[in-house]
Amino acid sequence: MTETSTSDTRERLIAAAADLIASAPGEDFSLRAVCDAVGVKMPTLYHFFGSKQGLIEAVIEHGFDLYLAEKKSMEWSGDPIQDIRAGWDAHVAFGLTNPGFYTLMYGKVRPGYSPEAQSRPSAILLSLTERAAEQGRLVVSPEQAAAHILVTNIGVTLRQIILAAPDPALSAAVREGAIAAITGVGVPTNNPLAAAIEIAAAYPDILGKSETQLLVKWLRTLSTNQQS
Known part of the structure; x- marks a missing residue:
């Protein structure tokens, strides 16, 4: 052969x-x-x-290859929090379109074990939370923020797969709750510029993508100068 x-x-x-x-x-x-x-x-x-487990792990790897190929084809905004939103929605969409793969990738739980391939999308998410932290937009560490987003993203996706019923309203509500938890948006703050940045990033369609990116850039500059 x-x-x-x-x-x-x-x-x-x-x-x-x-x-x-x-x-x-x-x-x-x-x-x-x-x-x-x-x-x-x-x-x-x-x-x-x-063994059969060896074949299953190869199929899991194949599932992550498909998932990451879709991620690479996404149009990224350049704003880390907005890209976390987009990544969340892509994650849910992949799970609902490929429930067989997804339940192998994230639904088969064995204490002390996680497929090695899971580290690849987790690294992408961590890179986004690290960028958000560099911009002063997190109230927790990048590692905690990434973990918070990942576990809630998996949970809401598995729930929809189990119920065999897409629930975009639930997904959006849980997504925004998770993002609020890591950014502190919605919590009383003495930094209105930081709050304004997150509000602008959350609704890019109101002003338009380019205009929103410019506004966030200006607000971030003002916030940095205010702190210095």
């Missing part, structure tokens, strides 16, 4: 398992069915993955 055909067989096994998982979200799948779909014997599957 050539290197190319070996790689192709492995990818076809992952694709077959992914198709079975997608067709029956939350249900178990048969290794025999995966092998039959590809036209190989069980020893071939074990050669590539070692």
